[in-house]
Amino acid sequence: MRILPAERPLPGAGASSPLPDSSSEQPPVIRRAEVVAFALVALLVICIVAVLYFAKAFFLPVVMAFVIGTMLSPAASFLERYRIPRAIGAVLTVAAVGAAASFLVGLISSPLVEWSTRLPELGARLKDKLHALDPLLSLWQDLQNLVGGHDALASLQIPKFDWVQPTIEFLSPTFTEFLLFFATLILFIASWRDLRRTLILTFTNHDARLRVLRILNEIEVHLGGYLLTVTVINTGVAIATGIVCAIVGMPNPAGLGAVAGTLNFIPIIGPVVTFAILVGVGIIALPTLSAGLIAPLAFVGIAFMEGHFITPTIIGRRLSLNALAVFLALAFWTWLWGPMGAFLSSPLLIVGLIVKEHLAPINSPQLPAD
Template sequence: MKAEPIASGAGVGESPDPRIEARADTHLMRSLLVGIFVLMIVYALYFGRAFFMPVILAFLLALTLTPIVRFLRKHGVPDVVSASFLVLLSVCFVAIAGYLLSGPVIDLINNSSSIGLQLTERLDQLRRPFERIMEISHQLEGLMATSQDAGVQRVALAPSGILSQAADNLLSAATSITIVFVLSLFLLASGTMFYEKIIQSFASLSEKKRALRVVYDVEREISYYLLTVSVINAGLGTVTGLGLWALGMPNPLVWGAAAALLNFLPYVGPLITITLITIIALISFDTIPYALLAPAFVLLCVIIEGQFVTPMAVGRRLEINAVAIFIAIAFWSWLWGFIGALMAVPLLVVIKVFCDHFDGLSHVGNFLAAQHMAVIEEDDTTDTGPAKG
């Protein structure tokens, strides 16, 4: 009895479809190209930070001030006039703040060693259980100092080298600040020019309307978020400074400005502020319980701002999950230092809002969203789904 031939395409040893292999190769090649492109962007941002940093700061500043320009435009004020006034006001604010804060900040930096000694003496009554560890630490410090004095050569920069390096850094900072304010002025004064360019880039009327709607929504949401968060942080800094002044804290203006600036770093910034205020309070007040009132007040302000004020003003839809925030802060601080860390969350919000407006990038926006937002979206999808018979 002869075996029946196996039907074509149904055998175990059937060769794979060439079209499937071609699609798999194409997908792999596309993934590799995307990875290479991302690495090239990171490489360019790292080595071109002297150019990209002020440019991105200018765009963020322009987006922050755009709602004010739009409001004044509705009341008959030309964009050029409102933009010039707002940028000039920003320059004056930065200059006055820098002048008022420079003296106390320089004093804190110069007195950092004495602050450390005073803090050590102040906490002497709290470190009795660790006296043995401290003795070992002092012995190790003595050994290290002896070895340094005996055989380690200390390298010092010549005064001329220090002066030239300081001059270069000052010139670079002045150039970056000038680029930020001048470019933000041009962006604010341009009005609807970018919208007109976007409309001209598409052929059909439906595509023009869709592109204009997406760009306008993204710009409106981001500008509203940045302006609202900036106002909230300024209010937090004002309340913090006044409260610390009432408690008798030295340099309350510095700590109010630090609270406002560092609050752009969620979780990390307030922790740094509370730690610094705790250190200064411990060496400034006579009793430890009274010294702890200052950081406790700052902690109360941060909790009220983070749990009530910002969610009510900004809304839950623009909240970012904590993991994405920490990754963004770590990445941008590695890339551009402290300025990059301050821009991390605003840039993350920009990316999330942009991804939410495009179906192909919606999964990225969903990943960046807070956990409760993802649950709400899933519940809405379930409730609005087709009813089963």
């Protein structure tokens, strides 16, 4: 009878050592269904962006009307409390906003028309003023001479008018877009309650209806408060800038203040453009270069106080906006829809944050920490 040799124990294994578990924790594996779902969502987003870009003539006025209509809806509700029909209140609200916008356009356009007839004279004056920067530009001019260049100020030419028509076409919408915007705005404000009710009743689940109601109420409150607060703040910026321009001796201080207040509705880009305008007007209109820089530097102080203390203190209590998110939203909507997209970037970001807070609240299950 053959005796089998005893099995040798594994090195380091005792009598009480547990057997290795075959179902030990493994790294998560991305399944094919998840990849397909991610790819479909990405394609859907790309298609939506492409439609919004190529159908800008339709979607921009409609989205603008929806956003501004949501902001102005509390005004129509206020008039409705005094027994004014909502349709008439919508017309009165839009007419008041249109009159205010027309007044601002008048303040801004009058100096532009006047200065456009004096472009050669203003260009020659600007060239003379820039010669005061020769000591600061000496190093740059020496470098130009080394590479065979010439005087930069001597080559300063009056810009041609080829850029005027494309710029006007880019900044100003067509008559059809204006008509679509105002018609949609009036009808949206007049029928906002019916639209809310229809949207809420679309869902059959009670919790879903309650969630949609809360989202709509919060959007209306935040957008209305945002418009009112930002309008008051920008009016203060316009008044302060106009006073500074009047003290310094800038031409048409009311128009320059209106420009500062209007452009301040566009975050980041607006103050930069206002500063450039004040620098150009100050250098051309005032006798010395140092005098021409007083108003722009004062505006930098005003914009700094407004952007870092006043606006965050007031708006930040209601809905905090991350600086990176504001910048990315501004860049995206400006690329997509131009200046009007830049104006809509912050309201649309607020709407997105509100929807995100209700659909994915903070107290929901979170991923484990790293």
